[in-house]
Amino acid sequence: MNSVTAAPTLAAAARVADAGDRADPQRVLADRVEQLYSQMPVGIVLTLVIGGIATYELWDTRTRDLVLFWWGLLLLVTAARAVLYLAYRRSANKLPEAAQWLRWLAISALANGVNWGFAGAVFFPSHTDEQQVFLAFLLTGIASAGIPAYAASWPMFALYSGAIVLPFTYVLANFGNRLFAEIALLVPLFYLANVAIAYRLNHVFYSGYRLRHAYGRLTEDYTALNRRLEQQLVELEEARRQVEASGRKLALFAERAPIAVIELDADGLIQRINQSAENLFGWTSQELTERKASAKVLVRPEYHAEFDERWRQMIASRAPVAHIKIRNPRRDGLEVVCAWTITPLVNAEGNVIAVIAQGQDITRQMEAEKLKKEFTSTLSHELRTPLTSIIGSLQLINAGVLGEVDKEVAELTGVAERNGQRLLDLINDILDIEKIESGKVTLEPEVLSLDEVVSESLVLNRGFAERFQVRLEPRGALLPIKVNVDRKRLLQVMTNLLSNAAKFSPQGEAVEVTMEDLGARVRVGVHDHGPGIPENFRARIFGRFAQADSSVTRQKGGTGLGLAICKRLIELMHGRIGFADRELGGTVFYFDLPKHQTP
């Protein structure tokens, strides 16, 4: 898909445009050389025939030796030309060595011309008028015949023809005959005229070959371009197929999704809805599109103005809206509550081309949440009220308000009171953690000196610790560091940590409380001499209902929610809680709180 771009096509077009200037000069030269050599066989045959006739005609003269010599020379030059021709034909390097072949041909043309020029110069003066006419005619013909033979290279024609006529002209001029002298003036003119013709022809040839090569290049480029276009068409088709396939996949996702999916345009008109949306709202996709229904068909009329405003904002900002809860009327008049994620689709130009709304029916979830709230409220009041009566009654009996009771009865009422209290603690802790987790706890932070809160917690929990015959003691100085915390909630945390430490300490030991300045934070530690935290319990110690050993609950009380509550409360106060093993046995639970920054 990555090659589907316009750039190569443009480059190819540009190459086609300047192809005329890019005909390879070497190729043009080679073509001219080829043209010149192709004329050689005819030239060789004609030379032999005309040379034979000339020899026969000149044979009866006194200069028979000279004629033989000339004939021999002609045969020699012609044989050399034939050899040259054959060598050229067999050459494998016609193209790169074109210039060399041209030079060889020029030499052969000069030799050929000189041979004829020799005939004119030597035989003309010494013969009869008829023979002189014959010779003049012969030389003129032979020189003229060079035009087509050497048309592809005018200098070659100039050499060849010059070699024939210039010695002859010299002979004519010096013959002493006025007519011949006049002819001697004309011959160079004819020669120049012929060279001019050859020159013109040469140019025609040259242009012809250039055009041929330019055209060849053009054809090549065109073919390459065509191939590339075809390739791109194939790639485009493949890309189209992939896009279509992913489009189908996406459509399938939307169509089969268990949530309602609605496609809208930027004006909020419904384009289509999926099966889930049809089932949820009671409209078919077709009905809605035929009616050009707006999304407002799914919004209660009293919220239409607000909807319009929010829609306008979303389209203007192009920002998706997530998790917005809307009460949607259905076609049958009932209502469902959906959590919507609405996403404007923006194209490369920044225009909103569609809006996708995905809605999850959370009606049941909302009902469940409401039920949970009601349950929590019931737990809070309806359960605590009878427990208050139960525990209160038992406390009065156990306090001896009604006089001394039988020892065994007192034992049982003691059991009942303790367990009633445990049940109450559990309910309170559950309510507490529910409140914290649902975000309903609002802390009431105030700037306090942390050492005072710690001291207060030690006083408050001393009585509880004494039950386990454990002392609560500060170790080292308690530092008067200011923190911004909720006093009651921090006391709740301290109470939890101190009572845990007391419960798990051996009788007669001390639970020590330390304070440590950590720079931006301050750490409070509660150190016990207990058995330590079992390895398999460490990971979930701050979880709900976490107790290392459920038999402990029966022995020492506690709900297993204390540390979970502590962790959440400390985090609400922007601190963190943790624990570590003490070197000499036991555990230290600590929390770090940020120091109050005086502005």
Place this chain on the structure above:
Amino acid sequence: MPAQPLNRICYVEDDEDIQKIVRMSLERIGKMTVEVIGDPLVAIEAIKSFKPELVMLDWMMPGMDGPTLYRRMKEVPEVRDVPVVFITAKASQRELDELRALGAAGTISKPFSPKDLPGQLRAIWQTLP
């Protein structure tokens, strides 16, 4: 600090069991004289005739809740100045602060311990002018 120790108390509470426990706690442990009122709608009349030194109001009651009753009391000259303590299981700190600002003498949170209740009330009594 009031001159005499706390003795006469009115308690407005609809739950009969809690009524009994509070009565027993205050009478037996606190050695106080207690008038329990079960119906908040007749509470003001009952307070007028009993003339308590302190009134305890339950927060949640059918018919009229504690805070409403408290505001009604403020409109009746004979009972307007009687100190009021709320017994509540639900009030948030903010609501309690609001009631304090209105002039409530104090709050005791539910569930309370009947053993400690007389002591708690006396502690509040000590803070009054």
